[in-house]
Amino acid sequence: MKSQMKAKAKRKKAFSKRGVSSVEDAHEWLSSQGIEEIECLIPDLAGVARGKIMPAKKFLNAPYMNLPLAVFYQTITGDYPDLEGVVGTVQSDTDIFLRPDFNTLSVVPWAHDPTAQVIHDAFHPDGRPVEESPRQVLRRVLGYYEAKGWQPVIAPELEFYLVEKNIDPDYPLKPPIGRSGRPETGRQGYSISAVNEFDALFEDMYEYCEAQGLEIDTLIHE
Known part of the structure; x- marks a missing residue:
């Protein structure tokens, strides 16, 4: 630890x-x-x-x-x-x-x-x-x-996929390998452990967003 x-x-x-x-x-x-x-x-x-x-x-x-x-x-x-x-x-x-x-x-x-x-x-x-x-x-x-005296307020929700690196567009995309060493084989909606599989990536995301002045609210796995 x-x-x-x-x-x-x-x-x-x-x-x-x-x-x-x-x-x-x-x-x-x-x-x-x-x-x-x-x-x-x-x-x-x-x-x-x-x-x-x-x-x-x-x-x-x-x-x-x-x-x-x-x-x-x-x-x-x-x-x-x-x-x-x-x-x-x-x-x-x-x-x-x-x-x-x-x-x-x-x-x-x-x-x-x-x-x-x-x-x-x-x-x-x-x-x-x-x-x-x-x-x-x-x-x-x-x-x-x-x-009209209005003030617009927005809360965008960005969705994305994590995939294994693929340099050949003729091959299909595959699920990435997380810290467990195994790819995800099924849907794990709102699973905390599924998110934790890629802690290092999300730490970078938080750091990069902070550096660019972007506020992050929540992070979920669907």
Whole structure:
């Protein structure tokens, strides 16, 4: 038991709190974490993180970048739909400007090298927000709520499967091997022991979510 507690204590890392309020604070935050690279992100319409990676020094000296507007029109498979004749769609693949939201600055705890990420907002060259940007869409929706004096509250439930590593898409997925050394052979809904089979994985999940400022409520096995 003592060795397990020591192992968990060793695994625990100290991360700075997510988000800062200014470029000056970002300088100090990145320096204190020894950050070498920055992932500059925007979500596309399918929720996939798109963007660029740049050295931290370059990001601090000029924390702005460009991407093509078409990045918002990619499908979940990375393809582009046929938008010809659709009202309100892009007529030319122009560049957009991305401005970092420093409130989203956080470490990337699973990266091998000291890395941070920050979510950006998208703007046209004339300063107008890009209306296709999911963050801008969300702002409009929040504006509708605010106009009525309402405050939306959400509690997302994320579901996922744990599977054995598989590098060949022609082979079917298999249940993973837990700490008992045996794969799960049947359904074990709400089983605590089934969750405990993968303690190390879930310890990482808790640590990573804490580092990124994500609150976790409960964890169950269905």
